[in-house]
Amino acid sequence: MRGPMSDTHADRENGSYDVIVLGAGPVGQNVADRARAAGLGVAVVERELVGGECSYWACVPSKALLRPVIAVADARRVDGAREAVTGRLGTGGVFGRRNRYVTDWDDSGQAAFVTSLGADLFRGLGRLDGPRRVTVTGDDGTTHHLTARHAVALATGSRPVLPDIPGMAEARPWTNRQGTDSSTVPARLAVVGGGGVGVEMATLWQGLGSQVSLLARRPLLPRMEPFAGELVADGLAKAGADVRIGAEVAALHRPDPRGPVTLTLADGSRLEADEVMFATGRAPRTDDIGLETVGLTPGSWLDVDTTCLVAGVEGAWLYAVGDVNHRALLTHQGKYQGRTAGDAMAARAAGRPLDDAPWGDHATTADQHAVPQVFFTDPEAAAVGLSAEQAVRAGHRTKSVDVDFTAAQGANLYADGYRGKARMVVDLDREVLLGVTFVGPGVSELLHSATVAVAAEVPLKRLRHAIACFPTVSEIWLFLLAAYERG
Known part of the structure; x- marks a missing residue:
């Protein structure tokens, strides 16, 4: 087997590369970047837009759209500023802002970035064709046969799942894609699903002028501390949304394609909306990428080890990074996996020992211990x-400390009548943090300090010496630590 610097023009002409990456979203780009930095020859394959779901239909457009909504809400929380806020949001400006950040769905800039790394970009559907082989079929029917000397990385992401409900096809529902690329504000929007996508889309479209009904079978944000979903639900209700917990859609009816859609709920009640959006789960985009040619089940989530190698495939060559391994369906976590996997590929290609012990260079340890997540609702949840319940289930001896943000003068100066709550979960045996949750305006910018504390297992006796500036929202750390010390 040739070494990592074996990439030559002749090899590339023959379709031979050290690493082949399926998927050119942020995750795949990070794999390619790390592999190229190590001198490996890389091919990247993309079936849609280079930049992936995150860049065009998820993280980037949703935050571009949400920021004006939250900015106005923040201004209205400050005496003197609220008087200057008149009228409604300019939807043309909001949608134009979104269009700028998604570059009008033109991926030429991101394609240029991939090629600037020295990687070759292939457009089309990439499918495994046995061990270390990939066939790429372009939209025009052209075919390229590629071979990987060292690794193939699957970074194909996930897609929305629509539940099997009568009338679904007739209703022509929105998913996250229509929720972020639409430039028309429906008068009435029903959002089904109380996870991160559902609550963000409810916040967004209510802020843009829709009358939103948010329907969720369980409390909102079920993977966070219970108070997070409660405060977000309260914020949505105060903004005018109709939040229904314990609601389940049983059927949909839309006889006129241009008319309203009727939602029949499990309790027999009905709700009419101009559009309905489902945010009820995701499935891996692995159904048509040739998994069966290497002994795996098409359409399945892929189990991986700490270096993101796929289980059940011999030869240490197939990796799955990002959503497809189902560890954390978050762009930043997938990028972390991509960097780690790219480094592991380079080490294996060069015959170097792997540093795959916990917190090692080739170990995605944070996937189990320090996954950060933020939802840009009003209030924000980070x-x-x-969580306290997860820590107990994992067998830790814990103590949870809760503090209301009104204890911090910095929070009160940030917003008059600031409402929010913070919790830290402490491992009593080691006196380090297992988890931290913040809910309140602007708390997303507090999260990295908490991530450092959790990932680095900073002892609480040392953490108390990390002084928060006065008067800032981050003073909440002082009150959390003081509450813990008081017992």
């Missing part, structure tokens, strides 16, 4: 690590 968390890292384990």
Whole structure:
């Protein structure tokens, strides 16, 4: 087997590369970047837009759209500023802002970035064709046969799942794609699903002028501390949304394609909306990428080890990074996996020992211990690590400390009548943090400090010496630590 610097023009002409990456979203780009930095020859394959779901239909457009909504809400929380806020949001400006950040769905800039790394970009559907082989079929029917000397990385992401409900096809529902690329504000929007996508889309479209009904079978944000979903639900209700917990859609009816859609709920009640959006789960985009040619089940989530190698495939060559391994369906976590996997590929290609012990260079340890997530609702909800319930289930001896943000003068100066709550979950045996949750305006910018504390296992006796500036929202750390010390 040739070494990592074996990439030559002749090899590339023959379709031979050290690493082949399926999927050119942020995750795949990070794999390619790390592999190229190590001198490996890389091919990247993309079936849609280079930049992936995150860049065009998820993280980027949703945050571009949400920021004006939250900015106005923040201004209205400050005496003197609220008087200057008149009228409604300019939807043309909001949608234009979104269009700029998604570059009008033109991926030429991101394609240029991939090629600037020295990687070859192939457009089309990439499918495994046995061990280390990939066939790429372009939209025009052209076919390229590629071979990987060292690794193939699957970074194909996930897609929305629509539940099997009568009338679904007739209703022509929105998913996250229509929720972020639409430039028309429906008068009435029903959002089904109380996870991160559902609550963000409810916040967005209510802020843009829709009358939103949010329907969720369980409390909102079920993977966070319970108070997070409660405060977000309260914020949505105060903004005018109709939040229904315990609601389940049993059927849909839309006889006129241009008319309203009727939702029949499990309790027999009905709701009419101009559009309905489902945010009820995701499935891996692995159904048509040739998994069966290497002994795996098409359409399945892929089990991986700490270096993101796929289980059940011999030869240490197939990796799955990002959504497809189902560890954390978050762009930043997938990028972390991509960097780690790219480094592991380079080490294996060069015959170097792997540093795959916990917190090693080739170990995605944070996937189990320090996953940060933020939902840009009003109020924002941010968390890292384990919730109190998750920590107990994992067998830790814990103590949870709760503090209301009104204790911090910085929070009160940030917003008059600031409402929010923070919790830290402490491992009593080691006196380090297992998890932290913040809910309140502007708390997303507090999360990285919590992530550092959880990932680095900073002892609480040392953490108390990390002084928060006065008067900032981050003073909440002082009150959390003081509450813990008081017992």
